[in-house]
Amino acid sequence: MAAIEIAGLTKVFPGNVRALDALDLSIVDGEFFALLGPSGCGKTTLLRTIAGLESATEGTVHIGARNVTALPPGARDVAMVFQDYALFPHMTVEDNIGYPLRIRRQPKASRSAQARGVGSQLGLDGLMARRPAALSGGQQQRVALARAVACHPSVFLFDEPLSNLDARLRLEARTFLKRLQRELGVTTVFVTHDQAEALALADRIAVMEAGRIRQLGTPREVFGKPANTFVANFIGSTPMNLLRAVAVPGGVEISGHPLPVSADLADGEKVTVGIRPEYMNLSVAPGAIPGVVSIVEHLGTSSLVTVDVEGLLVGAVVPEDAEPEPGAQVWLTPAAGRVLVYRDGELVA
C-alpha cells in the first residue's frame, strides 16, 4: 500500500517528442485512479514511467516514501497488467501466475500453492493447467490480474485493461475489476481512452492532453463541471453542446436568444456556453431557445435529438416515447445550474 507522488515529470523521446510536460500529480494510498485522454496524450507514457519501463527525462516519482525515479522496474514494487495481457504462451496458467514468485526464488511447492490460491480467488479453478491460447479473452484478463495480485505489490498499473474485451464482457469485467480493487485496497492507476470506463471505475480521474493534465477530479466533478472545453468535449457519451454566445446584462445571448447565467462577464464579450444534452429540456411549450428538430437518434432508454437553432446544431436527450418528429418546432431550456460558461476555452462559471 502506498501513495504515488509525481513532481515535475517530463519525458522527451528521441526526435524531441515531448510526451510528458512538467507534470505534477498526487495519487492517494488505496485510490483507484484513471488516466484518461485521447491517443497520443501521454497517458501510457506516464503509466510506463511510473512502472520504470521509461526513464524520466526530468522530475521525480515517489512510491510511498521511496524515490523510485532511478530504480529499475523490478525494484519498484509495482505490478503491471498490459493491454495484450502479456501472458507467456509457453507456460500454463499456474506457471504464469507463479512467475513473479519464481523470480523471487520461492520454492516450487509454495509458489504453486499460492498461484492456485490466487487463481481460485479470481475464478480460475479448473483452468490452471491450460495454456493462455486455450483461454477466452475474459479468462486471459483474469490470469493477467491474478499474476499481478500474486506478487502483492504496493501499486497496480493497468494499461487499457478492458480494451481487448468485447462490449458485453467489458461491462462484466469492469464490475469485477472494481470489486477486486475494493477488496484488495491496493493503490491502482489505470490508463484508458474510454471516458465511460474512467467514470465508472475511478475514484479520481486525470484527463490528459498533449502531456499535460487538463483536469483532475472525481468522476462527478469531471462530468458535471469540465474545467475547459477540451474536457467538456471528451467526457460524456453524447458530446456536450458548445455554443458561441455573447455576454449581455444578466446573462448571455445565443443566436439572439437570452439565457441567464451567473457568470461575471463584460458586456459584449464573446464566450462559449456548454450544456450537456442530458441537461437540456425539450418542450413544445415556449422555453429559452426555439429550433427545428433535424435528427433523432435512438440510444435505448432515451433518444438524442439534434435541433437546428438557426444553423446551430444543439443536442438534447429526451426519454423514450417522448421523441418529437423531425421537422417539429420545439423549444430548448437548459436545466437550472447546468449552464457552463467558457472564456478562451477555460471555465468561468
Added chain:
Amino acid sequence: MELAKKVVRRILFYVVIGFGTAFFALPVLWLLSAPFDDRPTYAVRPPREFTLGNFQEILDNRYAVGSLVNSTILSVGTMVVVVVAAALAAYALSRARVPGRDGLIYLLLLLSSVVTGTAAMVPIFLLIFQLGLIDSHFGVVLVLSGGLLPAAIFLLKDFIDTIPRSYEESARVFGASPLQILRHVVVPVARPGLATIAVWTIVQVWGSFLTPFILLRDPDKQPAAVLVRTFYTEGGSPNLGLIAAFSFLYSIPVVLMYLLAWSRYGFRFHGGIKS
C-alpha cells in the same frame, strides 16, 4: 465439344505431372534400390540380388566412416555458431533503436547473396591461409558460418519481431534480470524459429562441397560431400555400389532432421518479408 476439351486438358495435365514426378522420383528410387544391388547400374530397378555387401565396402574404406563423422562435426559446429550468433544479433536488431537498421540488414543480405561462395573463394582461401586455418575444421566452420549468418539473422529477426515486447516488459516489471528474461521468455517463445534456423544450417552445411573441398586438403578431415567424389574403381569408372550405399547413409540424417522438425514445428516460417 466442351467435354472433349476438358478431357484432353485433364490428360495433358496428368502427363505433365507424371513426367515431373518421374523426374524427381527416379533418383530417389535409385537411391533406395541401388545400395542393395550386388551389381548396381544407372538403371532404376529392384535389386537383382539383395546384398548388404556395399555397406561392408564402406566400412572397409579407410575414409568413408570418418568423413561422415567430419560432416557431423562441421554441421553441428556451424549450427552452434550460427544459432547463437544469429539469435543474439537478431534479438539486438529487433529490439534496439538503431538508425539505418533495416538498411544494414538488407545490405548484409544483398552482399551475401551477390558475393557468392564461388566468387569469394580466392580471397577466403588466402584469408584462411594467412590465419593458418587451412586443413582445420574450425576454419571451415568460420567460413560457412559467415556465409549463412546474414540469411539466418534476417529470418530470425523477422521471427523475433513478431514476439510482443510486452512479454519482456512484463517480466522486467516482475523483477527478472536480462538473462532471466532471455532464458524464461525469449528463448522458449522463439524456439520454433531457433529450431528452424538450426535445421536449415545443418542441412546447408551437410550438403556444402566447395568450401570444405578447397580448405581441407587432408582426406582424413574431409566431409562426406567432398569424399564421395573419390569413389572410383581401380579401372577408373565410378564405383556405383559404393557411391549408392554411401549416398544412402549420407541422406539419412537430412531426412530424419526434416521429419523431426516437421513433426515438432510443422515447418512454419513465421513472419515473412515485411515491407
